[in-house]
Amino acid sequence: MEERIIDIQHVSKSFGDKNVLHDINLYVKKGEFITLLGPSGCGKTTLLRMIAGFLHPDEGLIVMDGNDITEVPPHLRQLNTVFQRYALFPHLDVYDNIAFGLKLKKTPEDEIDKRVRKVLKLVSMSDYEDRDVESLSGGQQQRIAIARAIVNQPQILLLDEPLAALDLKMRKDMQIELKEMHRKLGITFIYVTHDQEEALTLSDTIVVMNEGIIQQIGTPMDIYNEPVNSFVADFIGESNILNGRMLRDRRVEFIGHEFDCVDEGFGEDVPVDVVVRPEDIYFAKKDSEVQFKATVKSCVFKGVHYEMFVDTDSGNELMIQDYDPYPVGGEVGLYIDPDDIQVMRKERTENTFEGVMKAPDKVEFLGAEFECADTGLQAGDKVLVRVPFDGVDLLDSDDEATLSGNVFFILYKGNHYHLTIKTENGDKVWVDTDDIWDKNDFVGINILPKDIHIEKKDE
Amino acid sequence: MNKRSSWALPYFIFLVLFVVMPLLLIVLYSLQDASGHFTFSNITKFFTDKDALSTFALSIEVALENTALCILIGYPAAYILADKSLNKSAVTVVLFILPMWVNALMRTLATAELFNMAGITLGKGTLLFGMCYDYLPFMIYPIYNQLAKMDKSYAEAAQDLGAKPHEVFWKVTMPLSMPGVISGIMMVFMPTVSTFAISEFLTNNKIKLFGTIIQENINNSMWNYGAALALFMLIIIGITTFFQGKGDDETVGGAI
Numbered sequence: 205m206e207e208r209i210i211d212i213q214h215v216s217k218s219f220g221d222k223n224v225l226h227d228i229n230l231y232v233k234k235g236e237f238i239t240l241l242g243p244s245g246c247g248k249t250t251l252l253r254m255i256a257g258f259l260h261p262d263e264g265l266i267v268m269d270g271n272d273i274t275e276v277p278p279h280l281r282q283l284n285t286v287f288q289r290y291a292l293f294p295h296l297d298v299y300d301n302i303a304f305g306l307k308l309k310k311t312p313e314d315e316i317d318k319r320v321r322k323v324l325k326l327v328s329m330s331d332y333e334d335r336d337v338e339s340l341s342g343g344q345q346q347r348i349a350i351a352r353a354i355v356n357q358p359q360i361l362l363l364d365e366p367l368a369a370l371d372l373k374m375r376k377d378m379q380i381e382l383k384e385m386h387r388k389l390g391i392t393f394i395y396v397t398h399d400q401e402e403a404l405t406l407s408d409t410i411v412v413m414n415e416g417i418i419q420q421i422g423t424p425m426d427i428y429n430e431p432v433n434s435f436v437a438d439f440i441g442e443s444n445i446l447n448g449r450m451l452r453d454r455r456v457e458f459i460g461h462e463f464d465c466v467d468e469g470f471g472e473d474v475p476v477d478v479v480v481r482p483e484d485i486y487f488a489k490k491d492s493e494v495q496f497k498a499t500v501k502s503c504v505f506k507g508v509h510y511e512m513f514v515d516t517d518s519g520n521e522l523m524i525q526d527y528d529p530y531p532v533g534g535e536v537g538l539y540i541d542p543d544d545i546q547v548m549r550k551e552r553t554e555n556t557f558e559g560v561m562k563a564p565d566k567v568e569f570l571g572a573e574f575e576c577a578d579t580g581l582q583a584g585d586k587v588l589v590r591v592p593f594d595g596v597d598l599l600d601s602d603d604e605a606t607l608s609g610n611v612f613f614i615l616y617k618g619n620h621y622h623l624t625i626k627t628e629n630g631d632k633v634w635v636d637t638d639d640i641w642d643k644n645d646f647v648g649i650n651i652l653p654k655d656i657h658i659e660k661k662d663e
Numbered sequence: 664m665n666k667r668s669s670w671a672l673p674y675f676i677f678l679v680l681f682v683v684m685p686l687l688l689i690v691l692y693s694l695q696d697a698s699g700h701f702t703f704s705n706i707t708k709f710f711t712d713k714d715a716l717s718t719f720a721l722s723i724e725v726a727l728e729n730t731a732l733c734i735l736i737g738y739p740a741a742y743i744l745a746d747k748s749l750n751k752s753a754v755t756v757v758l759f760i761l762p763m764w765v766n767a768l769m770r771t772l773a774t775a776e777l778f779n780m781a782g783i784t785l786g787k788g789t790l791l792f793g794m795c796y797d798y799l800p801f802m803i804y805p806i807y808n809q810l811a812k813m814d815k816s817y818a819e820a821a822q823d824l825g826a827k828p829h830e831v832f833w834k835v836t837m838p839l840s841m842p843g844v845i846s847g848i849m850m851v852f853m854p855t856v857s858t859f860a861i862s863e864f865l866t867n868n869k870i871k872l873f874g875t876i877i878q879e880n881i882n883n884s885m886w887n888y889g890a891a892l893a894l895f896m897l898i899i900i901g902i903t904t905f906f907q908g909k910g911d912d913e914t915v916g917g918a919i
Contacts, residue, residue, distance in 0.1 A: 256819075257822075279822045285820070289816065293820070308826055
């Protein structure tokens with residue numbers, strides 16, 4: 205039986221006109237270690253602050269143990285938070301910091317004493333009671349912050365990027381300790397991080413978020429092995445993300461070759477995204493194993509494995525990780541197991557915009573006016589505009605561009621880049637290009653009349 | 664002397680001429696009689712001068728009352744100014760600080776005139792009113808500064824640990840804002856001890872403060888006794904500064 209300790213239903217939140225959370229549905233099982241994972245600005249911290257009670261959703265409900273707590277103030281919630289920068293009270297010593305919550309609840313003095321000593325032992329900080337918190341190192345402050353939270357015996361512990369301020373070695377040690385603490389305490393941990401490795405190491409369940417929307421919920425294994433879309437595949441671990449075509453059930457074509465796979469139910473001849481992890485591409489030892497050939501372009505030792513980039517015979521670049529190095533410039537035969545090919549439905553195959561005709565050969569969409577082929581439509585007609593990904597031209601400046609925007613997200617697809625551009629109005633345009641752009645680059649956008657396809661919308 | 668430290672030379676000369684020299688002169692004068700002979704009589708005179716002693720006690724009392732009044736009015740004002748949900752504009756802060764830019768003497772004269780117009784008898788009440796009016800910005804600003812830069816997560820952590828709003832204030836916000844309060848006290852208490860213009864204008868010299876006595880002595884060419892009284896006040900101010908201790912650091916220069 206699984207008991208839901210937290211149930212988040214249809215929660216949305218906006219700050220001004222920025223929509224930070226969009227219809228979030230999520231439940232947390234009692235005793236589980238759940239991680240909200242995503243890049244900065246994805247809404248994970250906002251969601252955590254709502255569970256803690258510092259923010260209220262615009263819409264939706266937060267239910268804890270069967271009670272609606274959406275409007276309950278933080279001091280009445282049965283949970284405690286470990287803050288990102290610890291927020292230890294500088295005017296109190298270690299003992300008084302930890303005893304703060306218990307004193308508020310008028311716990312008897314000897315009981316406080318017993319419990320403070322117990323948690324100090326749990327976080328391996330005995331004998332530090334009288335220390336000034338500002339004299340402690342980052343890692344020690346971290347432990348005190350955890351002790352201050354768990355001494356209140358909350359049902360849920362919220363952790364907001366608690367390891368972000370620590371150095372790498374310390375972070376690794378604390379990860380192990382946190383996992384151990386979770387096991388000992390047996391309470392629910394809700395953890396926020398942008399570090400995918402941390403999430404994979406610690407969690408029972410990972411919730412991958414991007415732009416205020418939950419992308420995928422699953423165990424670390426699920427998320428790693430079966431990402432549901434190219435964002436998750438790209439964000440979690442290293443991956444080769446490629447354009448492909450599902451030919452029929454269990455048969456997919458990509459990088460100019462056909463492969464057996466295990467996916468079904470996509471239909472026939474459907475465009476898809478294909479994810480292959482770099483450790484899942486194997487070097488063929490026998491000629492009979494070879495599925496496709498490639499030339500090794502680079503080979504770098506990474507400690508445990510070698511990381512190689514190869515150019516396939518069809519002109520795609522792939523990243524491969526293997527325990528053995530292969531000579532740069534040499535030709536190699538490669539194969540991929542059907543199990544290791546992850547096929548994902550494409551979120552979109554072209555840009556579609558709502559538009560309005562300004563003249564028979566002028567159309568307005570994305571807040572700008574574009575020339576198009578003569579459509580014979582009237583000015584004022586509402587239309588649907590379709591533009592293929594490779595029909596959008598990006599320029600270095602907006603001098604001669606119709607509109608401008610910034611590079612928001614970059615996905616390498618083996619032989620081209622798939623960019624998400626956010627225009628100045630906040631609309632998104634998806635672009636396929638061979639040119640290299642960096643995240644946040646300012647770009648001018650042009651679309652030629654031949655790439656603008658217009659359909660009249662039915663009223 | 665290397666190149667860099669030679670830049671300090673003009674300031675050093677300024678300090679010697681306008682700070683160290685006058686202080687030495689005060690000490691020198693207070694230890695001389697009118698004809699320039701060395702004597703302790705000025706010092707001993709003060710401790711037997713009932714008038715001077717009671718004025719001194721009254722000055723301290725008024726300064727304490729004024730400081731308390733400034734905290735009582737200034738703290739809530741600073742708190743409201745620093746709370747972004749209550750005060751969304753930086754202009755309000757400037758409005759509160761604005762009186763600091765107007766000459767205190769002018770403000771005091773204007774206040775006295777207002778009291779006269781309203782037919783209110785000048786006395787201790789009007790004196791405290793005027794002092795509070797003059798020194799309030801010096802209390803508000805350091806407290807506001809301290810509250811505005813305080814990390815919000817302290818209050819959130821307190822709430823998270825079960826503190827009700829008033830407990831958050833008394834157990835976290837208030838103690839953490841103490842450096843600002845102490846700066847405010849320094850900037851209000853010490854000047855009020857030595858002030859004489861406010862008591863002169865707002866009580867028609869009915870109430871004499873310590874500063875008034877020093878001024879009277881010096882005006883009547885009793886330089887040596889005046890210097891001794893000034894020295895005494897400097898020592899008191901020095902002691903209060905010392906009490907402020909190391910507890911607070913950068914907030915002392917809280918005025919704009």
